[in-house]
Amino acid sequence: MDNPELSRSLRLQAASCRNLGSPFHGDLLDHAAEDLEAGGPVAAVLTPWAQADLRKLFDDAMPLRLLGGLHDLVLSGDVPALAATYPRSGRGADAALAWIAARAAIIRHQDRLAAFMTHEPQTNEVRRSVCLAPGLLTLAQETGLPMRTFEIAASAGLNLNWDRYRYRFGDVAWGDPAARVAMDTEWTGGPPPVDAPVEVIARAACDRRPVDLTDPVQRRRLLAYIWPDQFERMDRIRSAIDLALALEVTVEAADAVAWTARVAAPQAGAVTVLYHSVFWQYMPADSQAALARTIAEQGARARPDAPFAWLRMEPAPDQMTNMEVRLTLWPGGQDRVLAEVHPHGAWVKWLN
Numbered sequence: 001m002d003n004p005e006l007s008r009s010l011r012l013q014a015a016s017c018r019n020l021g022s023p024f025h026g027d028l029l030d031h032a033a034e035d036l037e038a039g040g041p042v043a044a045v046l047t048p049w050a051q052a053d054l055r056k057l058f059d060d061a062m063p064l065r066l067l068g069g070l071h072d073l074v075l076s077g078d079v080p081a082l083a084a085t086y087p088r089s090g091r092g093a094d095a096a097l098a099w100i101a102a103r104a105a106i107i108r109h110q111d112r113l114a115a116f117m118t119h120e121p122q123t124n125e126v127r128r129s130v131c132l133a134p135g136l137l138t139l140a141q142e143t144g145l146p147m148r149t150f151e152i153a154a155s156a157g158l159n160l161n162w163d164r165y166r167y168r169f170g171d172v173a174w175g176d177p178a179a180r181v182a183m184d185t186e187w188t189g190g191p192p193p194v195d196a197p198v199e200v201i202a203r204a205a206c207d208r209r210p211v212d213l214t215d216p217v218q219r220r221r222l223l224a225y226i227w228p229d230q231f232e233r234m235d236r237i238r239s240a241i242d243l244a245l246a247l248e249v250t251v252e253a254a255d256a257v258a259w260t261a262r263v264a265a266p267q268a269g270a271v272t273v274l275y276h277s278v279f280w281q282y283m284p285a286d287s288q289a290a291l292a293r294t295i296a297e298q299g300a301r302a303r304p305d306a307p308f309a310w311l312r313m314e315p316a317p318d319q320m321t322n323m324e325v326r327l328t329l330w331p332g333g334q335d336r337v338l339a340e341v342h343p344h345g346a347w348v349k350w351l352n
């Protein structure tokens, strides 16, 4: 395959994996790029991108599809020779050895891998709850009301259980100490209001393409996009999935704009919160404008005994890497940035 952009995109993603804490995937992608440049078998699963430019390869997240497909083969248990070379809790791995097994798996399971790679990567990052929860605590503190929480673009709905997790925010903690899912973060700034009275009286979520956790294939696909040498992240999402299954969490298949208009109207006696994380950029500009209008309309219906809040964790303006947690509260529409945060919740700079 003579498209040089393919190996370029593999190498760019390799560097990004290393920066984001997955040296194993970084090295594996460099081996994949070498294989491609030498005319090796990896080219066979990249044929849908044979003519793609770098922009298209980035938009499609082609290298993440390849990594996800290989990890899915590992998690399926069907390719023990590959699984034996992958990192496992407490045990690192040699990416050169893993690539030898991956190369054999690509030849043997080419159709299965190609089929996996037709899906756009879809994740659900549980640790984003450590960024959203302080905002929800702030709302509980400031309104003193029970909460109705509505999440849009919720993927598998794992962050719908934000109040069932245990958090450490620097020197303070919040949540059930016996919670199955616990997380901390590198916290700077004053403490969030951990004494706030939190009572969630309604919760619901939607996604354009929800991940159905009761389907073993979809569940495994969600895990496959977690980088295998990020053991803590893997353990956390497994525990969060178990909890979501036990609680029968569901995510409705719906577009964010129509769903927000239909379900998220404010109601007396509670604060109604619409929230989302890392989703805004996936909507075309006209949908962004329609959603902003719909949210403003719900805000205009708010009353002092029926406030409406919009909480979101999205890239800060002019920022490629860091994100901010922003809160708008009606009546009044007061808007403020509560925190700057790492995209996966590794650190939180609390500004409130």
Ligand SMILES: C[S@@+](CC[C@H](N)C(=O)[O-])C[C@H]1O[C@@H](n2cnc3c(N)ncnc32)[C@H](O)[C@@H]1O
Residues within 6 Å of the ligand: 122, 123, 124, 125, 126, 128, 152, 153, 154, 155, 206, 207, 208, 209, 210, 254, 255, 256, 257, 276, 277, 278, 279, 282, 283, 287
């Ligand atoms: C990067 S994922 C983030 C998922 C989750 N919020 C999290 O932080 O882990 C983006 C999600 O947005 C969903 N999505 C994109 N456009 C949407 C739309 N118009 N309506 C509903 N969901 C949408 C995708 O299906 C995907 O699950």
